[in-house]
Amino acid sequence: MWFLRRMLRIPWTAKKTNDRVLNEANKRRSLVRTIRKRQATFLGHMMKRGKLEHLVTTGKFEGKRSRGRQRENIMDGLATWLGPGKVSDILAAVKDRDLWRDMIANAYKQGT
Numbered sequence: 001m002w003f004l005r006r007m008l009r010i011p012w013t014a015k016k017t018n019d020r021v022l023n024e025a026n027k028r029r030s031l032v033r034t035i036r037k038r039q040a041t042f043l044g045h046m047m048k049r050g051k052l053e054h055l056v057t058t059g060k061f062e063g064k065r066s067r068g069r070q071r072e073n074i075m076d077g078l079a080t081w082l083g084p085g086k087v088s089d090i091l092a093a094v095k096d097r098d099l100w101r102d103m104i105a106n107a108y109k110q111g112t
Contacts, residue, residue, distance in 0.1 A: 033108055036081045039074055040104045047094040082107050 001018050004025050010016055022028065046053040057074055075087045082090060082103055093099050 036078070037104060037108050040078055040082070040100075040107070043074060043078060044094050044097075044100050044104075047091065 001021060004021055004027065005012065008021065008024055010021060010024075043057065046057055075090065079085060079087055079090055093103055
């Protein structure tokens with residue numbers, strides 16, 4: 001944001017919100033989208049290996065859950081980001097490399 005304000009010659013004393021500065025620069029916030037894209041590519045990598053990481057990610061290991069609200073896991077976050085569908089649909093799509101890449105690219109373009 002500092003760099004955009006410098007490029008647009010907006011003084012730091014000006015009372016402009018970051019969203020307004022982004023609109024003036026015709027930019028969008030992309031940090032969350034980048035994180036989700038990297039999570040999705042890493043998930044595809046892990047699912048192909050099929051070892052301990054696969055078991056942990058799909059939740060097929062035994063043990064007790066901790067008390068309180070459960071943490072959001074990678075699969076649930078990616079299911080909401082990639083669009084309507086179930087976790088089982090995502091796991092099936094990971095096996096087809098071209099379909100998985102297309103799903104990630106479409107979700108990244110949509111910016112959800």
